[in-house]
Amino acid sequence: KQEVTQIPAALSVPEGENLVLNCSFTDSAIYNLQWFRQDPGKGLTSLLLIQSSQREQTSGRLNASLDKSSGRSTLYIAASQPGDSATYLCAVRTSGTYKYIFGTGTRLKVLA
């Protein structure tokens, strides 16, 4: 059964730092992996979607990489800003299914 883990659960950094969030999954047979952002009391906003055939995706200051063989994805945030403070979630769609499995998220706080 697919399990998705995100470490650390919480992270606090000063403004301007480059940082990496991690997402691990136990079954490497996936169709895709999606990173989301969730602000307190709000829904989820899609950040990046990586198909299984891709190694990385970029959007602005965000870069997500995917290493299926090792069961890992990283979300790199460059030059962090207080507005980046939120919970970041990853979700995978395992091959042969139409279901998504989510990690429990990393709560990020960027200090001004």
Next chain:
Amino acid sequence: EAQVTQNPRYLITVTGKKLTVTCSQNMNHEYMSWYRQDPGLGLRQIYYSMNVEVTDKGDVPEGYKVSRKEKRNFPLILESPSPNQTSLYFCASSPRWGGYISYEQYFGPGTRLTVT
């Protein structure tokens, strides 16, 4: 504006009183899904639908029903709610899927349900 809407946003009810949470999307998406989010457990998928009249169970379907009679709507039904269904519920939709290719999921704002 392209969006997923949910109603109500907040609901307090009593054990056993049937309720329906509505979900609607205006993007002509084929895939729709319901999740619940609980502290320490993250988001767990309840049900999903690949198209009209096509639904299937997610990881936590017990106590819930869904229907997909129209493409834009995917209501979540709790026939006899219990306190362990107190949670934050999200509806999501995604464009047409083609085999192993899937697209971004778009989420609604959430419905906070409390069952006493």
